[in-house]
Amino acid sequence: MSNDANALKISDLRTSFFVEGNEIKAVDGVSLTIPKGKTVGIVGESGSGKSITSLSIMRLIKSPGQIKHGSIAMNGEDLLQKSEREMRKIRGNQISMIFQEPMTSLNPVYTIGEQISEVFQVHQGLSKKEGRAKAVEMLELVGIPSPKERVKQYPHELSGGMRQRVMIAIALACSPELLIADEPTTALDVTIQAQILELMKNLQQELGMSVVLITHDLGVVAETCDYVAVMYAGKIVEYADVYTLFNAPKHPYTVGLMQSLPRHDKDQEELNVIKGNVPKPDEMPAGCRFAPRCPFASEICINELPDLIETEDNNKVRCWIYSDKWDGNPEVNVADDYKTARSK
Amino acid sequence: MTTKLLEVNNLKQYFPIKGGVFGRTVNQVKAVDDITFHVNEGETLSIVGESGCGKSTTGRAVLRLDDPTSGEINFDGENLLQLNKRQMREKRKDLQIIFQDPYASINPRQTVRQVLEEAMAIQHVLPKSERLDKILELLDIVGLGPHQLDRFPHEFSGGQRQRVGIARALAVDPKFIICDESVSALDVSIQAQILNLLKQLQREYHLTYLFIAHDLGVVRHISDRVAVMYLGNIVEIGEKQEIFDNPKHPYTKSLLSAIPVPDPDRKQERIVLKGDVPSPIDPPSGCRFHTRCPFATEKCKNEVPKLRKTETMTGTHQAACHYIEDIESGRKQPNY
Known part of the structure; x- marks a missing residue:
């Protein structure tokens, strides 16, 4: 299956940590494909599960963590079925990883x-x-x-x-066919970051590898990625090509994230902050994970968890607003109405 | 009318490197090397630069957390460097600092109530009986609830902990607050909350900020004026509009162009600097940026450029480069 268009296909990955008898679902049903030769960004804030996703791909989850469910297909084989010995051959050879703090x-x-x-x-x-x-x-x-x-x-x-x-x-x-870069430039100064990002881009073109870039920096994403997955509380809430994500973000969390970002290239009067905090892993909301912080949340959002819905432009969003079951204002436009909805 | 609340003149901060059998000073790290700037009352001046440029050292020197090697720091008409220890401690009622990591700067064994009460007790802010009301008011101001009064730092999230740090700084009714990378450790959504809070507090209490940061997006949002530092020197200073939209120093330009823009349609032309920042132990002669500057000449190696203003700059904008006019007119071309 070497002519497969995807370098990696993650299906319904679930990784949990078992602490003091509690199960903490760090990654909760993540499905993601990495097209060959492309860069896929995974963005999210601390605790969203982005790093655990990457460690799961490498099978580097240590006790008390455990990959509970799912498959990670590479070249037609499931990495989760490999023995530790086989994995050791794959790491470094087929999949490599770079971390935030090189020291x-x-x-x-x-x-x-x-x-x-x-x-x-x-x-x-x-x-x-x-x-x-x-x-x-x-x-x-x-x-x-x-x-x-x-x-x-x-x-x-x-x-x-x-x-x-x-x-x-x-x-x-x-x-390697696949490089996982976990916050590779976060610890570096901007002028050095620019050097490293350029180097990675050139090497990717030269070597034709696929890259998974994990970062919290939306600027880095816009500049280096082809596709982006936005994660929140262990789940992917939006998946889109980089242009769509930045020009027409759909999920209220993505919109909130972008509007709360201070920009160096333009003036903003006030930042449209997302209220509240990321939910604690032991206090996960029953419905949509983002509902308690979402300015659009309605009845259904609080009670039922939405699926990742495929939109017309082949992108995906996990939000009731885009489904037939939406019970709120049918005219709502998340990106345009965010500011007014938020201030209510 | 604007009055200068803080004036820093010719500040130098050298740290000795001890070595040899007798622990003699064998060399010096010139962390801050002769900088002059002022902060007007009620405004925010940001100091930006990369690691090791001396921005945090400057903040610490102003508070005399490290005693400067030489220079003058005038606050509200008084030279802080001439105060003795006791006078300085009293003075710190007016000058507070909020650090990057509140977990490291707040005693983990004290509750919020104790943290805030201690600050007030040290500075004799209020009689004991009135302090609790003030503490509750402070919590409310920074967006925490009265039920969080007796919690320990570890019970808070990062953003909430930073709110406690802010409350502690406000507890003594300061005029001037140094924010040393105060939002750098926070996630974007939380960072925005804290930035909005800082701005709101400034409006309400007429606070003056010295904001030290490396994130230029944050700096543009919060500042009135900006100073760019490189290897212990200020290379450019001025109103934020000027610094961001009309930068003159080649370092400022490359720094701005190096920041990734969260907009995939705008692939900007990037000036990628060669190499790393040189060591402040033995900084380059002349203009300290000449080893990485695409415009550098023999003159840059030998002559230290002074901060100056040209015809195309407005307000208090100044830059320290020999070739501002020549670069602008295109007479000098970069050689990469």
């Missing part, structure tokens, strides 16, 4: 050359010497100046941006 992901007592070379030794059976030569090549690829000298350096000798470049070099060493 905690790099080993401080080995040189960066040794750490990049290790990938080649483990996954491709190269010798130490060959690995070292490859490491220099990789450093060059990710734009680190004088790579021959740099391979001998330790992580603490590098700046934050350089470390993230090293992480990318390690992740891309075996030309």
Whole structure:
């Protein structure tokens, strides 16, 4: 099935944490496809389950967490059915991951050359010497100046941006089909972030891989992603191509998120904030998870959880407003009416 | 009429690096190196810049949390650097600070009531009998309920904890508040709530803010004027409209162009800077930005540019670059 158009297909993924006899549903029925060669962004605030989704793909969920249900199909095989041994071969080879804070992901007592070379030794059976030569090549690829000298350096000798470049070099060493980047630029300054985003974009085009980008920064999403999934309280609430998402957002949460974002490129009088807080995992609303904070919430929203509805433009939204069962104002337009509805 | 509430003149903050057998000072980190600015009463001045540019150090120096190496800090007509410890502690009634992580700056073993009461007791704000009313009023002002009075910091979410931090700063009726990355750790929806709260408090209580942040979206929203710092120097300062819509310094321009815009239809031209920020231990000679500047010349290596205003700049807008006019007219082209 190598001519499949999708690099990855997640179906009904459920990951829970079991704490003191309670089940906390961190990821609650997420379905998502990653088209080949494309970048899919997963956006959401803390606790929305975006990072747990990515860790589930890598099968890196540790006790008390557990993947309870679902399938993650890659090249026609279900990653969730693989043994730990098989998974170890897939990680790094077919799927790689880069994390937010490179200093905690790099080993401080080995040189960066040794750490990049290790990938080649483990996954491709190269010798130490060959690995070292490859490491220099990789450093060059990710734009680190004088790579021959740099391979001998330790992580603490590098700046934050350089470390993230090293992480990318390690992740891309075996030309994976899929790269999962979890907040890769969040810890970096904007000018360095710009460098890293550009590097990732160029490498993606060169290597033709698919990328899952997890971030809370809508600016980064607009700039790098082809498709976007917005997550809230463990569920995807909206899925759209990046243009539709920003030009015509549908879900009240997405709209609220965009209107509460302070912009550096234009003036705003007041931010249209979303009232309240993200629900605590043990106090999940019975109906729509966003209902208690939603300015449009009506009877049905409080009582029943909406499905992810497919809209005319092939995008998806989890909101009653777009269904036949909507019992509120039939004329409502979420994006235009958000401000007035909110101030009521 | 605008009066200058805070005036900082030629502020320097060097931190010694000790080394050798005798712990002698072998070198210095020049975190803030000769900066001058003022904040008018009732306005918000933001200091922006990347990590290590000295923006937080500046805030701490104003409060004398670290004693500056040299310079002058005039607050309300009084030079803070000439006060002794006791006088300074009294003065802090007027100058408060809200930190980035309220969890790290609030005693985890005190309830909200204790936190706020302690602040008032130290500054003798009110007689003991009237403090509870004031505490309840403060909670209401920052959007917390009376039922949260006896809760501990860990029982609050990040946004609520920041509200407690704000309430504590307001407890002593300050004139001036330094917000050091006060909204950086918060999610977008919560960040917006806190920003709106800060703005509303400023209007109601005529507060003056020194707002330290790295997020330029936040800065545009909250500021009246903005100062851009790079490696311990102010490279550009002025009204926010000028800084954002008419930036003159090549660093400000590249900083603004580096921010991703949440609008996929607008692919802006980006000036990607080469390399990293140099070390403040041994900063570059001349203009400190010359190692990364696409316009740099021999002159930039040797001569320190001063803040100045040209004909195309309005208000209090000033930038420290030798080539403002030449870059504008196109006479100087960048070489990438």
